[in-house]
Amino acid sequence: MSFTTDGKIRAExxxxxxxxxxxxxxxxxxxxMEPYSSxxxxxxxxxxxxxxxxxxxxxxxxxxxxEVFKLKDLILNAADRRPVIRQKLIDLxxxxxxxxxxxxxxxxxxxxxxxxxxxxxxxxxFYMLLMNPLISFKTDSGARNIELxxxxxxxxxxxxxxxxxxxxxxxxxxICRLAKPARRKEPVITRFLFEEVLELPIIKEIEAPGTIEGxxxxxFGKFALIGIGDRTNRSAIxxxxxIPFDYEEIGVVHQPMHPLVQSDKPDPMINxxxxxxxxxxxxxxxxxxxxxxxxxxxxxxxxxxxxxxxxAANDMNLYDYIKHKGFEVINIxxxxxxxxxxxxxxxxxGHILAVEVERVVPEVLENxxxxxxxxxxxxxxxxxxxxxxxxxxxxxxxxxxxxxxxYRAGIDAYPIILKNLTGGYGAAHCMTCSLxxxx
Numbered sequence: 001m002s003f004t005t006d007g008k009i010r011a012e013x014x015x016x017x018x019x020x021x022x023x024x025x026x027x028x029x030x031x032x033m034e035p036y037s038s039x040x041x042x043x044x045x046x047x048x049x050x051x052x053x054x055x056x057x058x059x060x061x062x063x064x065x066x067e068v069f070k071l072k073d074l075i076l077n078a079a080d081r082r083p084v085i086r087q088k089l090i091d092l093x094x095x096x097x098x099x100x101x102x103x104x105x106x107x108x109x110x111x112x113x114x115x116x117x118x119x120x121x122x123x124x125x126f127y128m129l130l131m132n133p134l135i136s137f138k139t140d141s142g143a144r145n146i147e148l149x150x151x152x153x154x155x156x157x158x159x160x161x162x163x164x165x166x167x168x169x170x171x172x173x174x175i176c177r178l179a180k181p182a183r184r185k186e187p188v189i190t191r192f193l194f195e196e197v198l199e200l201p202i203i204k205e206i207e208a209p210g211t212i213e214g215x216x217x218x219x220f221g222k223f224a225l226i227g228i229g230d231r232t233n234r235s236a237i238x239x240x241x242x243i244p245f246d247y248e249e250i251g252v253v254h255q256p257m258h259p260l261v262q263s264d265k266p267d268p269m270i271n272x273x274x275x276x277x278x279x280x281x282x283x284x285x286x287x288x289x290x291x292x293x294x295x296x297x298x299x300x301x302x303x304x305x306x307x308x309x310x311x312a313a314n315d316m317n318l319y320d321y322i323k324h325k326g327f328e329v330i331n332i333x334x335x336x337x338x339x340x341x342x343x344x345x346x347x348x349x350g351h352i353l354a355v356e357v358e359r360v361v362p363e364v365l366e367n368x369x370x371x372x373x374x375x376x377x378x379x380x381x382x383x384x385x386x387x388x389x390x391x392x393x394x395x396x397x398x399x400x401x402x403x404x405x406x407y408r409a410g411i412d413a414y415p416i417i418l419k420n421l422t423g424g425y426g427a428a429h430c431m432t433c434s435l436x437x438x439x
Contacts, residue, residue: 014437031157044423101137210236215273227274229255256295335389343427
């Protein structure tokens with residue numbers, strides 16, 4: 001398949017043309033069996049999440065005329081059409097599968113699987129990638145006295161957050177190495193999509209011990225910002241700074257630990273990626289929580305050409321840095337930030353697809369209330385501020401994106417309800433892999 005894109009993005013506000021999404025399936029059911037270990041914020045309705053995801057796709061296609069491609073459909077259609085793709089998918093599925101038990105039973109099962117491959121649907125192998133199965137046997141004497149257990153190991157329950165496995169730069173696609181065990185296998189699937197199915201050039205794959213996730217990267221035309229912190233380490237930044245980007249400058253933004261959380265027991269999940277507390281709405285307007293922006297330090301690297309960057313002598317906080325670049329900063333409250341206000345998707349210059357924050361706030365507040373009761377010293381101040389924000393926002397009727405500051409700045413916001421999907425710890429920006437933006 002020849003995909004009509006060069007896989008390059010210059011600026012986040014350029015018109016969005018093509019995106020890739022993944023409709024959450026059985027792997028989300030497995031994630032909801034243990035939300036905390038699956039990196040979810042809270043439990044939520046899987047059926048509700050799927051309906052919201054369908055609505056998100058509908059809005060993108062019908063309201064904004066964006067071409068939306070689904071990960072599963074792209075892979076399966078290509079594999080059914082091209083035997084070489086199907087075989088590579090099968091090879092990946094075999095590689096991710098392990099067997100346990102007595103040697104004769106394992107040998108029989110492996111041989112039978114290989115013999116039956118031609119009878120199996122292509123989707124069979126895709127689901128194997130989602131599950132990373134361990135097939136184990138306990139065999140007793142007698143005819144077919146076999147106890148069979150099939151275990152899904154680290155199922156990719158976060159795969160619907162399609163932003164993070166890679167990011168698209170002005171030079172092409174960078175494949176990430178995700179920090180947490182629950183997400184480490186996702187880039188295997190997305191790399192297969194980009195390299196084998198869409199045949200797009202990959203300019204870099206982050207290698208161990210580097211870790212980075214796509215929600216940390218935001219391009220601004222002449223410069224780009226990359227977050228560093230709990231999900232992204234120095235090794236990954238060093239690797240990125242060898243790429244011959246056209247950006248004149250790279251700002252490395254240090255993840256701030258939330259000032260309202262006990263300092264010796266921080267909670268990096270509150271603002272795990274740059275796009276969870278900061279985002280760009282147009283070529284002159286950004287949205288972010290000022291408390292966090294003013295505590296996020298930026299290392300500035302100047303492009304000297306040919307993949308060489310030199311570090312500026314002085315750092316700046318993100319608020320001052322972005323103001324220095326000529327952007328207006330629209331502030332969001334602590335509660336709005338925690339309810340994914342900044343995790344909107346810029347469709348084109350001055351037009352954003354945003355979370356209807358008021359619908360998410362009750363779930364976020366209740367979850368925080370429960371946690372604060374268990375750890376009052378650690379989370380009491382944060383919960384108190386969130387409660388105060390809630391009262392002020394209700395009195396003013398100014399929940400994001402229905403804010404007068406946005407209207408005055410000329411930002412056209414289209415709100416969408418993502419009450420369930422945000423339970424996984426992300427919103428519209430996190431759930432979309434922007435692949436093509438026009439000029």
